Amino acid sequence: MAVVVRAGAAPLWWLGVFAAGIGVLVPGATGRRVGVTAGAALFLVAAAVVACARRKRYTALARGAVRAGRYDVLQDRAVTVRTWRRGHRWWLLAAFAAALAGSLVVPAAGGMLLAGTGAGLWLKAAWLGRREQYGEALLWVRVDWLGRYGGAPAGKRVKGYRGTGVAAGDAAPGGARRRTAVLAQRTG
Known part of the structure; x- marks a missing residue:
């Protein structure tokens, strides 16, 4: 679930830095x-604002998380990031x-505002990662609840989170790439 939050952080950050860099060149x-x-x-x-927005909703959903069942569809980190970025590319542009x-x-x-939004998403993902480490469970959102374009992890369609052990999947707590998965792919 933190992967969905973190998916928008890097594009917003880099687009904001680029826009701010161009903005400095023009006196305005x-x-x-x-x-x-x-x-x-x-x-x-x-x-x-972005880091603190909807924390109560995230906390309530995390508190009510149930163990992921056999028939819950959970997505890999790379697929989730790619889906979110493709679904939001026009909004980003x-x-x-x-x-x-x-x-x-x-x-x-304007560029610094955009970069601040990306930084806020990264801070929110880090906060969610600390919650996941403290609870010793990764939190997931079912793919069908996120929607076709990656949706919002605390939106109206999300009825609850699913939990797995911290070793499940290819994401570390907070949505970062798991280092052991990357090393295994390079060597294997």
């Missing part, structure tokens, strides 16, 4: 100093275009 209507200062404030606010367009008025602010 407010000037670079004002733009970068406003962007830094937006980065911090966006990271905090639209957000990048909006951040880039904002550079004409306030240099770098």
Whole structure:
């Protein structure tokens, strides 16, 4: 489940950094100093808001997690990330275009806002990873509840989480790639 949260972090971060870098090159209507200062404030606010959003819902679903059954369909990390990114690619491109367009008025602010959103998702995934380590169980969302495009892991369609041991699957707690799986693939 943390894999779905983490899937959007890297694209938002890198698109935001790229947009902010281009935004710094254009002086804009407010000037670079004002733009970068406003962007830094937006980065911090966006990271905090995204990291803290819907924590009660995540906590309630995690508390009610049941052991994954034989017939629950659980997806590999790589498939989940690929599905989420393909399903949201137009939203990512639209957000990048909006951040880039904002550079004409306030240099770098839009890109830093986008990067802050990505950082907030990474912080939320890290928080979920700590919960998974503390509970000694990876939390999963059934594929059919996520929907065709990767959906939201705490959305209306999600009725509950499934739990497995921390050694299950190819994801570590928090949605990161499991290092032993990567090493086994390289050697095997």
